[in-house]
Amino acid sequence: xxxxTFGSVGAPASASTTLAVGAVDAWQAVPSAHVLLRTGLRxxxxxxxxxxxxxxxxxxxxxxxxxxxxxxxxxxxTRSGLDRxxxxxxxxxxxxxxxxxxxxxxxxxxxxxxxxxxxxxxxxDGPVPAGALGVDDSEQxxxxxxxxxxxxxxxxxxxxxxxxxxxxxxxDRESNAVAARPASFSSDGLAFDGTPKxxxxxxxxxxxxxxxxRGAGGKARYGSVSGSSAAAAVTAGxxxxxxxxxxxxxxxxxxxxxxxxxxxxxxxxGTTYGVVDPAAAASLELVADPPTLGLxxxxxxxxxxxxxxxxxxxxRRIVSAEIVPAGGSGGTSVSVYPTRVSIRPGQAASIGVSxxxxxxxxxxxxxxxxxxxxxxxxxxxxxxxxxxxxxRNRPLLQRGVVEPAAFRPSDTSPAVLMFTAGRVDGTLxxxxxxxxxxxxxxxxxxxxxxxxxxxxxxxxPGRYAVGLTGRGPKGxxxxxxxxxxxIVARSVTGDTQDVLxxxxxxxxxx
Numbered sequence: 315x316x317x318x319t320f321g322s323v324g325a326p327a328s329a330s331t332t333l334a335v336g337a338v339d340a341w342q343a344v345p346s347a348h349v350l351l352r353t354g355l356r357x358x359x360x361x362x363x364x365x366x367x368x369x370x371x372x373x374x375x376x377x378x379x380x381x382x383x384x385x386x387x388x389x390x391x392t393r394s395g396l397d398r399x400x401x402x403x404x405x406x407x408x409x410x411x412x413x414x415x416x417x418x419x420x421x422x423x424x425x426x427x428x429x430x431x432x433x434x435x436x437x438x439d440g441p442v443p444a445g446a447l448g449v450d451d452s453e454q455x456x457x458x459x460x461x462x463x464x465x466x467x468x469x470x471x472x473x474x475x476x477x478x479x480x481x482x483x484x485x486d487r488e489s490n491a492v493a494a495r496p497a498s499f500s501s502d503g504l505a506f507d508g509t510p511k512x513x514x515x516x517x518x519x520x521x522x523x524x525x526x527x528r529g530a531g532g533k534a535r536y537g538s539v540s541g542s543s544a545a546a547a548v549t550a551g552x553x554x555x556x557x558x559x560x561x562x563x564x565x566x567x568x569x570x571x572x573x574x575x576x577x578x579x580x581x582x583x584g585t586t587y588g589v590v591d592p593a594a595a596a597s598l599e600l601v602a603d604p605p606t607l608g609l610x611x612x613x614x615x616x617x618x619x620x621x622x623x624x625x626x627x628x629x630r631r632i633v634s635a636e637i638v639p640a641g642g643s644g645g646t647s648v649s650v651y652p653t654r655v656s657i658r659p660g661q662a663a664s665i666g667v668s669x670x671x672x673x674x675x676x677x678x679x680x681x682x683x684x685x686x687x688x689x690x691x692x693x694x695x696x697x698x699x700x701x702x703x704x705x706r707n708r709p710l711l712q713r714g715v716v717e718p719a720a721f722r723p724s725d726t727s728p729a730v731l732m733f734t735a736g737r738v739d740g741t742l743x744x745x746x747x748x749x750x751x752x753x754x755x756x757x758x759x760x761x762x763x764x765x766x767x768x769x770x771x772x773x774x775p776g777r778y779a780v781g782l783t784g785r786g787p788k789g790x791x792x793x794x795x796x797x798x799x800x801i802v803a804r805s806v807t808g809d810t811q812d813v814l815x816x817x818x819x820x821x822x823x824x
Contacts, residue, residue: 327512328505333569337500337518337545338579338589344490348483349458353471358478359464365485366457377412377434379478381469384416399431408433412480414468429455435482439465456482495580500542502585508608510586510682510700513573518545552592559596566603567628571595573605574695586682586698598695599629600687607699612671619701620668625687627657635689637665645673646681669701678739678746679703705739710750710803710812716782720819723784723791731782733814735803736775749774749806756800757787784820794822
């Protein structure tokens with residue numbers, strides 16, 4: 315689930331004590347080629363596009379485009395994902411052609427199947443990160459991302475029975491426009507306690523690695539992987555290096571050193587994390603606890619929020635430092651106290667941070683910044699902070715109904731209470747989930763509480779259905795007449811509660 319007010323961070327990264335890792339694109343240059351899609355003399359798309367996978371077109375090629383249907387759901391008895399790529403007579407549907415995949419995220423397994431079925435090129439919707447969909451080096455198949463609008467037009471033309479041709483020019487390398495920026499698949503936002511996530515980032519696009527199995531002649535296989543899991547593996551290696559270089563640091567200090575020394579990434583407002591830098595982390599003498607500050611949610615313009623953190627000296631000498639606010643969003647005033655400290659070896663100093671938000675951005679959003687700790691020797695460490703700006707005055711419970719509204723008690727054919735619990739705010743690109751900490755369904759008659767029917771905890775947003783057998787909280791059958799169900803929901807933030815009342819009637823026995 316996402317954080318309470320902003321973002322798309324999932325468990326277990328949403329736990330405040332974990333070291334959540336995001337992915338950045340570390341490639342400074344990416345291979346690209348000119349791509350031409352046409353039907354007859356009509357040009358459907360023409361432009362330079364990045365290439366994914368290990369295949370590179372050496373010369374310009376002209377290929378017939380064929381659309382590949384969605385992969386069927388796999389079962390234990392399914393022999394291979396190659397089945398859909400061959401017809402009833404065993405002939406490949408994609409051999410010598412360019413295969414256009416259906417919308418949705420492609421996988422390395424799909425690319426491998428297409429290469430083995432003889433495809434000469436693969437087209438996917440949207441941009442493809444460099445090396446994100448690697449196949450064996452022996453399977454030189456260029457993977458090309460095309461704009462979604464162009465891909466949809468190609469599918470429409472193919473459905474009419476008209477041929478579409480792909481032309482791919484020779485590949486060249488050009489500067490990566492998204493270098494050192496978060497990958498499109500990397501989540502960010504807030505944990506349930508308002509802590510900014512991820513805590514740190516690492517290269518996670520086209521990371522070169524070994525692959526399982528053996529290639530031709532028993533040779534080792536190599537490829538590339540993409541994802542926040544790959545970035546987490548890189549960060550784990552950096553943490554191991556740091557632990558070896560600084561055996562005096564405990565687990566909390568290792569986490570703090572990695573987060574505080576990270577190089578800031580180039581991203582939009584609300585981004586607090588940086589790229590892991592184990593060399594800088596190894597040289598730090600001060601560590602912060604916690605390394606990031608979630609100041610909570612702000613509801614009124616001009617409100618002031620505050621929180622403290624501690625600075626611990628992990629060196630063997632007295633360290634003096636200056637604490638200054640930096641990088642706050644517009645419309646905020648940040649204060650720190652004290653502004654100067656001298657800390658003895660093994661000791662800690664408490665630092666307070668106060669943020670006054672003078673101008674609220676449109677909800678759901680966040681206001682973010684950092685506190686910079688500068689030592690006399692020139693070392694710097696960042697302590698990011700963030701304030702959530704939640705959506706207000708929207709219900710947690712909606713569309714409650716009992717079907718049928720009148721029924722006789724039955725253990726085999728119950729009526730159904732249906733309702734929508736929780737919320738999804740924001741946009742399709744940046745959804746903000748608001749789950750429930752607790753959900754209760756109570757039974758009432760003539761304004762008198764008869765008891766609680768169900769209690770659910772940690773409820774994700776969604777449409778829920780509850781069976782009603784016509785029995786009360788103690789198991790006895792209800793007598794004929796009108797009743798009411800009172801649904802009570804409390805958000806994970808603890809500051810919002812909603813109540814929805816749904817009527818129904820127990821019919822008289824026939």
